[in-house]
Amino acid sequence: MASAAEQLASNLNFSTFAKAEDLKKRLWFTLGALLVYRLGTYIPLPGLNPEAFAQAFQGQSGGILGLFNMFSGGAVGRMAIFALGIMPYISASIIVQLMTSVVPSLEQLKKEGEQGRKVINQYTRYGTVLLGTLQAYGIAVGLESGNGLVVDPGWFFRISTVISLLGGTMFLMWLGEQITSRGIGNGISLIIFAGIVAALPTALAGTLELGRTGALSTPLILAIIVMVVGVIALIVFVERAQRRLLIQYPKRQVGNRMFQGDTSHLPLKLNTSGVIPAIFASSLLLLPATLAGFANTSTLPGWATTIVAALGHGRPLYMVLYGGMIAFFAFFYTAIVFNPKDTADNLKKHGGFILGIRPGDRTAEYIDYVLTRVTVLGALYLMFVCILPEVLIAQTGVPFYLGGTSLLIVVSVTLDTVAQVQGHLIAQQYEGLIKKSKLRGGKRGR
Numbered sequence: 053m054a055s056a057a058e059q060l061a062s063n064l065n066f067s068t069f070a071k072a073e074d075l076k077k078r079l080w081f082t083l084g085a086l087l088v089y090r091l092g093t094y095i096p097l098p099g100l101n102p103e104a105f106a107q108a109f110q111g112q113s114g115g116i117l118g119l120f121n122m123f124s125g126g127a128v129g130r131m132a133i134f135a136l137g138i139m140p141y142i143s144a145s146i147i148v149q150l151m152t153s154v155v156p157s158l159e160q161l162k163k164e165g166e167q168g169r170k171v172i173n174q175y176t177r178y179g180t181v182l183l184g185t186l187q188a189y190g191i192a193v194g195l196e197s198g199n200g201l202v203v204d205p206g207w208f209f210r211i212s213t214v215i216s217l218l219g220g221t222m223f224l225m226w227l228g229e230q231i232t233s234r235g236i237g238n239g240i241s242l243i244i245f246a247g248i249v250a251a252l253p254t255a256l257a258g259t260l261e262l263g264r265t266g267a268l269s270t271p272l273i274l275a276i277i278v279m280v281v282g283v284i285a286l287i288v289f290v291e292r293a294q295r296r297l298l299i300q301y302p303k304r305q306v307g308n309r310m311f312q313g314d315t316s317h318l319p320l321k322l323n324t325s326g327v328i329p330a331i332f333a334s335s336l337l338l339l340p341a342t343l344a345g346f347a348n349t350s351t352l353p354g355w356a357t358t359i360v361a362a363l364g365h366g367r368p369l370y371m372v373l374y375g376g377m378i379a380f381f382a383f384f385y386t387a388i389v390f391n392p393k394d395t396a397d398n399l400k401k402h403g404g405f406i407l408g409i410r411p412g413d414r415t416a417e418y419i420d421y422v423l424t425r426v427t428v429l430g431a432l433y434l435m436f437v438c439i440l441p442e443v444l445i446a447q448t449g450v451p452f453y454l455g456g457t458s459l460l461i462v463v464s465v466t467l468d469t470v471a472q473v474q475g476h477l478i479a480q481q482y483e484g485l486i487k488k489s490k491l492r493g494g495k496r497g498r
Contacts, residue, residue: 082235093127125247133220144179188217237469245465323430329381382431392419
């Protein structure tokens with residue numbers, strides 16, 4: 053028999069959406085905020101020569117700068133005030149998450165509820181300012197070292213660049229928090245999502261133009277479309293997949309009444325780590341090629357040139373290291389964000405237990421046992437989704453703009469946003485049913 057939530061979800065229609073005034077306001081606010089973000093990616097840094105930078109960026113777009121350019125919605129390629137994007141905030145968040153598992157005081161704050169989360173969020177903001185300042189200063193010095201990239205090099209340019217880039221990052225952080233509280237979906241994820249999606253029309257037009265000129269055959273383009281649809285379907289299936297552990301609660305007596313024991317589920321996601329392993333692995337592997345691109349290749353030793361060449365896109369060593377790093381970070385990040393010991397203690401505190409497993413340490417061991425095997429499947433899935441585009445680029449030379457990492461982000465954010473929209477619609481319909489029942493009850497009373 054369907055639950056009340058499932059019955060309400062099945063009854064959702066366009067009329068329900070038309071009546072949801074709060075949801076429409078949230079959607080318009082989200083669209084307006086994302087529009088502001090997109091406008092900011094076209095405002096260039098002061099004191100920069102745009103034409104000279106565009107030429108210099110072309111030679112580095114295959115490295116880590118290309119990855120950051122994708123996450124920033126093209127702001128790096130234009131060196132706009134949003135060139136740093138939201139990446140310093142994400143890096144600071146990950147660092148703080150790692151520290152909460154190592155530093156006892158931060159771990160205690162994490163357990164203190166809302167007040168502890170506020171303090172941790174404040175530490176994350178401080179970390180964002182520190183990382184953003186270091187990265188912005190590094191970008192300023194790097195731009196000055198280029199030929200003709202800066203109109204008037206010096207400390208004034210460095211300070212103005214740091215203020216502009218750091219201000220852009222802090223504004224995006226604030227904008228993301230506003231979207232989360234006053235809009236729909238996770239604001240930080242939606243900002244990255246908007247940057248990736250904004251490049252899709254240009255990428256699609258470029259691919260079709262290659263087909264028109266004969267650089268790509270029609271069957272190959274059709275095969276790419278079919279593969280993209282298949283990969284998206286796989287991502288949707290796996291991201292929604294869960295391993296549910298049955299939790300049993302004992303019978304309890306309240307006064308003279310005996311209540312039957314309840315059952316619930318502990319859901320373990322197949323891909324607990326999300327897209328973090330792919331981002332980490334891509335960044336680390338593209339770093340040597342990017343550093344070599346900035347350096348003078350004639351001055352590099354022979355072994356360094358060999359390593360950089362072996363780590364090129366589609367090379368066997370690149371593929372092996374990419375897959376291995378994805379698997380490592382999948383297990384590493386899962387161990388950071390999910391603690392079986394804490395979960396088992398919470399179950400024991402509330403009287404819950406897994407059938408056939410003793411509460412406490414044995415439950416923690418069992419949850420860890422199941423989570424490890426689920427993470428193996430999640431890591432294999434991430435490796436397949438991320439390596440498949442690399443193989444396609446290496447074998448066919450197809451400019452596959454929407455790689456595995458960006459596909460994961462786009463599909464995951466879309467699923468999360470759609471789920472939140474559906475939740476608002478269900479809440480709206482539920483409130484309407486309560487009002488109707490109250491009105492009927494009042495009429496009967498009269």
